[in-house]
Amino acid sequence: MPGALDVTGIPGVSGVAVRSVRLADAGPDGEAFLDPAERGRAAQLRDASARRDFLAGRVALRGFAAGILGVGPGNLTAASVCPDCGTDQDHGRPGYVIGGAPAGLALSLSRCRGWAVVAAGPAAVAGAAIGIDLEHRLGVRFDGFDDVALTSAERRLLGGLAPERRDHFRTRAWARKEALLKASGTGLRVNPASVEAFARPADGTVLLDLDTTALGLPEGFAAALAVLPVR
DSSP: OOOEEEOTTSTTTTTOEEEEEEHHHHOGGGGGGOOHHHHHHHHTOOSHHHHHHHHHHHHHHHHHHHHHHTSOGGGOEEOOBOTTTOSBOTTSBOOEEETTEEOOEEEEEEEETTEEEEEEEEHHHHTTOEEEEEEEGGGGOSTTHHHHHOOHHHHHHHHTSOHHHHHHHHHHHHHHHHHHHHHHTOGGGSOGGGSOSSSOOTTOOEEEEEOTTTTTOOTTEEEEEEEOOOO
16 A cells, blocks of 8 residues: 655655555545646546546645645646746656645655555755656567666666566666666656666766555555755
8 A cells, every 4th residue: 555755864865755545546636636737638638547647646636735735736837937037847756836836845756557656845944856666577578678778887787687686786786776866857858878876976976766555555666765965
């Protein structure tokens, strides 16, 4: 069943809250609070299940943020920001405003195979840059994954593992890369095969694997959280 994770004791992550959500539990009732821009993004998805998951993820994120802020979900207005464009964009980091002012939360969301993980922290603590990602081992089982997703150092590490451990390594690596790229705001505009998933970031970014058991996630998932330092 879904759960929450306490990461407050980890240096650089204090004040960040993490929770898992089963998308089927988000329910359509919360869609009434979604903004036209969110509905518009969902409408662009041709697959019906993808549309449902997108909307459920947005409902979950809005409810999560509203609970932290102590307001109703209808009091929030979606305001995603792209760090490259510098303006509110539907492709940027998720965020909200209340009464025209920033809500003061750094947020991140990831969906995978009927589940989502959400993360939130005070913008002053998180440097307005959090990245969370959720992956499943079935998603890395395709020919060519290693070439497009792993660095040469990671491929060497992978080669030294027993075959039964390799999918778990790939899943962890992909979740960590995605978390880093979300936190940086670049996303997959950066080649993931150029991002070291297991090296300590030189800029002080905190990158950690999340306890999927504590989060109540089924077997086969890996999750990671990245928090950029305050600039």
